[in-house]
Amino acid sequence: MSYFDAASAAPLHPVARQGLLAALDEGWADPSRLYREGRRARLLLDAARATAAEAVGCRPDELVFTSSGTRAVHDGVAGAAAGRRRVGRHLIVSSVEHSSVLHSAERHTAAGGSVTEVAVGRTGAVDAGEYARALRPDTALACLQSANHEVGTEQPVTEVAEACRAAGVPLLVDAAQSLGWAPVPGPWSLLAASAHKWGGPAGVGLLVVRKGVRFAPQGPADERESGRAAGFENLPAIVAAAASLRAVRAEAAAEAARLRELTERIRARVPELVADVEVVGDPLRRLPGIVTFSCLYVDGETLLHELDRAGFSVSSGSSCTSSTLTPSHVLRAMGVLSEGNVRVSLPPGTPAEDVERFLAALPGVVSGVRERVGAPVGAAPAAPGTDAAAAAGEPGGAPSGPGAGERVVDAVGRRCPIPVIELARVIGQVPVGGTVRVLADDEAARLDIPAWCEMRGQRYLGEEPADRGSAYLVRRVS
Amino acid sequence: MSYFDAASAAPLHPVARQGLLAALDEGWADPSRLYREGRRARLLLDAARATAAEAVGCRPDELVFTSSGTRAVHDGVAGAAAGRRRVGRHLIVSSVEHSSVLHSAERHTAAGGSVTEVAVGRTGAVDAGEYARALRPDTALACLQSANHEVGTEQPVTEVAEACRAAGVPLLVDAAQSLGWAPVPGPWSLLAASAHKWGGPAGVGLLVVRKGVRFAPQGPADERESGRAAGFENLPAIVAAAASLRAVRAEAAAEAARLRELTERIRARVPELVADVEVVGDPLRRLPGIVTFSCLYVDGETLLHELDRAGFSVSSGSSCTSSTLTPSHVLRAMGVLSEGNVRVSLPPGTPAEDVERFLAALPGVVSGVRERVGAPVGAAPAAPGTDAAAAAGEPGGAPSGPGAGERVVDAVGRRCPIPVIELARVIGQVPVGGTVRVLADDEAARLDIPAWCEMRGQRYLGEEPADRGSAYLVRRVS
Known part of the structure; x- marks a missing residue:
């Protein structure tokens, strides 16, 4: 087997395994206790925090260990937004953030806040200038991933962090995908990460809140981890996470x-x-x-x-x-x-x-x-067929109802990739200038039909409501 | 070393260690993925859930794994209270719950809810009848620990659960201290527990929500664990937790x-x-x-x-x-x-x-x-001294300002156990019927001076405000 899904979860790094085993013996006790086992656990926890902080490039007292990267994001967004509630309730995210950020934004909206989702280009990156223009006087928090988890594209974090700093808005960076490779550059304010993405164990996230950033932890109070991560510290996993972060960084x-x-x-x-x-x-x-x-x-x-x-x-x-x-x-x-x-x-x-x-x-x-x-064979559309409707042709223009120069493909009830396959099969049967109307109710069609047109050099005319699902109109131009 | 603090955290059970090691190799992948490693992780997760559910006495689909017992309580209380918001916003807890429950109750109050704290007797148990009388038509949720974490006293969970069921109010049982010993009896509705209390690893809690209990998870959405516990599953620890629960139950x-x-x-x-x-x-x-x-x-x-x-x-x-x-x-x-x-x-x-x-x-x-x-030696108070003020005596009655038959002990600024030691030193210097007025600003004095009186057979007359801290009045009666 070749496991090629490290962006979901990386196999445990050997150093993580060693750290975990050692800490199972030495670090199971409550680090807040005064007796020997507790003091030993406290030493391990402090050392792990110092190691992780060094890798992040922050002070140890700015970093807490959470139970996952998702929790770090949830609690980081909630705490930072609440800490700046007086400034306003506007939140900025990019449209390609991890679901933990987008779900936090949904939650923020449900609680009465507002959210700007900054679009990305075709490579998946935000434009730093466009991101900066989303900053408003009432912006409580901005969020941007360091790099995208699905396509690997790096975001212009430094530029965005500088724009945020200039506007006095804290930037939370979701560094889940990149922290194993390098520290996040730029003057960011908060950072979230997840150990199992860099070869550490599951059950450990990092939440960093720079000194001076207003932060009001939400949820019930808990004295552990500076009040920022509730629950008994998962110390063996924390030790393993910190040790493996140092190890992967060395390599x-x-x-x-x-x-x-x-x-x-x-x-x-x-x-x-x-x-x-x-x-x-x-x-x-x-x-x-x-x-x-x-x-x-x-x-x-x-x-x-x-x-x-x-x-x-x-x-x-x-x-x-x-x-x-x-x-x-x-x-x-x-x-x-x-x-x-x-x-x-x-x-x-x-x-x-x-x-x-x-x-x-x-x-x-x-x-x-x-x-x-039953995908079409070959890349180019087939020659125009002799189909009567298609042969009638219709000059270019806005989408309209089925006409003489138009073929209709009914793919309602059919799932991806069938609607696109049907479109590809039929496009060759209309003359250049003719249109194909694809009826589909599969969500993927909305994305894949325009994408197919882009790849195939055909013109996507738009989408219209239909009895079931939508009608997608495509003009044959080559 | 003898480690006698299992109620904080138990050392790892050998079966937990074995389970953890095995699952580090087999269970690091994302259980929601379709490939081999993901399917294997899913099988481990399902098996762990079935094992834990059997030990709890619930259906597997009623049980989710959280990142700690504290999180199970926080999320359980918040979700159950929100699920019954239409019924009302009244919450019942006992006064001796774990801090995770009491902090959840504080949070509930801060958000506009009301809380009744049911008192306990001198042994630390609630009276089931008294608990039942706290149930109101607008009670959204009742919480009761199965047994107390500091003194070990078992609570009348069955009786309270039956009263709650009769009133149509869900009961959340914090079973952190008892689940390793036995299932929680009675018709409870929700249950929270923590693996490291039974010899499992840190980083795993259980939250059980019985079918039919209205439950609205709070916080940002997350598809994992039925939407009730956000974040990537800590699978090796979950496997270890379930295996060790079965093992400790067998013993x-x-x-x-x-x-x-x-x-x-x-x-x-x-x-x-x-x-x-x-x-x-x-x-x-x-x-x-x-x-x-x-x-x-x-x-x-x-x-x-x-x-x-x-x-x-x-x-x-x-x-x-x-x-x-x-x-x-x-x-x-x-x-x-x-x-x-x-x-x-x-x-x-x-x-x-x-x-x-x-x-x-x-x-x-x-x-x-x-x-x-400098504690007093011996158990009985010394013979009355010849101190003039003490000799003047004063008949019993309500607390009052310093009088002729009263000795004043100024323990302001002194910490526990000094105020009580001073009281014990002086009580023998007043005649029977005379009083001692202890001035103290240490919080423990409020508890320990009455407790001392109870243990010593002296009469505690009450507390009065003083310039700094309080004045505690004690009458010598023997």
């Missing part, structure tokens, strides 16, 4: 270069090996180990299963792989294809051979899946 | 009998070995491993240090051992002596010899501490 520069070369191979070769693929995310400003691509005419869930059978564990932002049957909000915000989506995130230490095996296996797996769903 | 009956005999020895022999000791908590309806006593004229912090030097790790509810310099709220609610307080909580497996060593060491340790603070 980070060399390993980053190595993984970057491996993901570059995937970025370059997948489009050569597999037709109709879109590699997404920024090609340069990106994390070393993450590469994401989407395959036209492919059902993501089947693709994941087939890759699993072939020995590769990857994740996907395709709608059919989520419980809500909607495509990943990240892919949606980027406006890129979501069908047949594959995120490869290499854990440190991944052998180059594993990546080569993946590249060797992928084309066969994709074509097998495409065959099964 | 519970025999070990409970053994520990009960050991704590009974302490209960019986400490008062024989050490003068002026009050053993607190219910002598019969109690947890097997906990025994608590208080020693007059002893500074709790020094006592803990000396016991630690002698090789015994215990905890204390004395004011001088808390960061707030107030005595434990449990001892306060019980109205028992707080000075020189020692809680012995034996972990399963404690050898009888360790308890014997403790009983052998305690008298010397206590007398050493007493000597250092």
Whole structure:
């Protein structure tokens, strides 16, 4: 098996395992107690905090250990927003944040606050200037990830942090994906991270609140961790988390270069090996180990299963792989294809051979899946058919009801990738200038039909309400 | 070293250690993923849930794993109260609940709810009838611990649960101290527990919400653990927690009998070995491993240090051992002596010899501490002195200003146990019927002066405001 889903959870680093085992024996007692076992636990906790703070680049008393990265984000957003309630109740996030940030924003809205979601470009990055323009006099808090968890794109954190500082607004950085690689640059105010993303154990997050940042912990009081993380300290895991962070950092520069070369191979070769693929995310400003691509005419869930059978564990932002049957909000915000989506995130230490095996296996797996769903063969649209309606043609213009120069594809009730497959099958049957109207109620169609047009050089005319779902209009231009 | 503080945190059970190690290898991946490692993690999680549910006596889908017992209580109280908001915003707790429950109640009050704190008797138990009388038509939730964490007294959970059911009010049971010994009886609705109290690892709590109980999780949404516990599952620790719960339960009956005999020895022999000791908590309806006593004229912090030097790790509810310099709220609610307080909580497996060593060491340790603070020697008050003011005497009656038959002890600025020591020193200098007025600003005096009177057979007349702190009036009656 090759495990290529480090962005979800990295396998335990050997140093984490050692730290955990040692601390199980030495660090099970309550660090607030005065007796020997308690004092020993306190020493371990203090040492872990100092180690983690050094890796973050903060003071030890600015850092608390939470029970997960999600909790660090939830409690960080809530505490910082509450601490600046007098300033206002406006919150800024990017549209591609982790769900823990977006759910915190929803909660903030439900409680009467307002939220600005800063859009991203097609690579998944916010524009620093645009982010800065979202800052308002009543902005209590701004949030930005250091790098995206689905496509690996790095955000302009330094520039945004500087703009926030200039405006007197604290910036919370979700550093979950990047902290194992390097400290977060720039004058940020709060930081959240998650140990199991860097090879530490589950059950440990970091929440850093810089001195001088107003912070009002929410929820019931609890004296542990400076009142910022309720519950008995998970000390063995904390010790393991800190030790492994130091260890991965020591290896980070060399390993980053190595993984970057491996993901570059995937970025370059997948489009050569597999037709109709879109590699997404920024090609340069990106994390070393993450590469994401989407395959036209492919059902993501089947693709994941087939890759699993072939020995590769990857994740996907395709709608059919989520419980809500909607495509990943990240892919949606980027406006890129979501069908047949594959995120490869290499854990440190991944052998180059594993990546080569993946590249060797992928084309066969994709074509097998495409065959099964009846995907069109070849990249270019087929020649115009002799279909009467299509032949009638219709000059370009705004979307309108089905007309003479239009073909209708009824894909209502059909799931991704069928609506796009049907569109591809029919487009060749209308003349250049003619339109195809795709009726679909699958959420992915909203994203994938425009993305298909972009990839295929056809013109997406827009969406109209329909009896069930929506009608998506596409004009054939080539 | 003998570690006698299992009620704070129990050393890791060997089965927990094994489970943790195995799951570090098998259970680090994300259980919501579709690939092999994810499916394996999911199987482990499901199995752990089934095991824990069996031990609790609930359905697996009623139980979620939280990141600590404190989080289980916080989220359980908040979710249940919110779920029944339409019924009302009244909450019931006992006055001796764990701080996580009382802090949740404070939070509830701060958010506009109302709270009834049901008092306990001198043994630390609520009266079930009194608890039932606190139920109101607008009661959203009632909370009661299964057994007290400081004195070991069991609460009448079955009776209270039945009263709650009759009133249609859900009862949340904090089973942190008892779940390792047995399931909680009675028709309770919610249950919270903490793995590191039964020998499981830190970082795992249980929250059980019975089917049919209205529950509205608070905080930002998160799809994990039925939406009731945010954050990536701490799977290795969850596996270890469930396995160790099953293991300790298998040993519970025999070990409970053994520990009960050991704590009974302490209960019986400490008062024989050490003068002026009050053993607190219910002598019969109690947890097997906990025994608590208080020693007059002893500074709790020094006592803990000396016991630690002698090789015994215990905890204390004395004011001088808390960061707030107030005595434990449990001892306060019980109205028992707080000075020189020692809680012995034996972990399963404690050898009888360790308890014997403790009983052998305690008298010397206590007398050493007493000597250092200048405690009165012997139990009975000294003969009346010839002090003029004391000799004047004053007949019994309500507290009043310093009079002719009264001695004033100025202990302002002096910490526990000094005010009580001064009182004991002076009481013999007033005639029977005379009074002593103790001026003190130490919080412990409010509890310990009445408790001293109770133990010594003197009459406590009450408290009056004074320039600094309070004046406590005591009449000598023997």
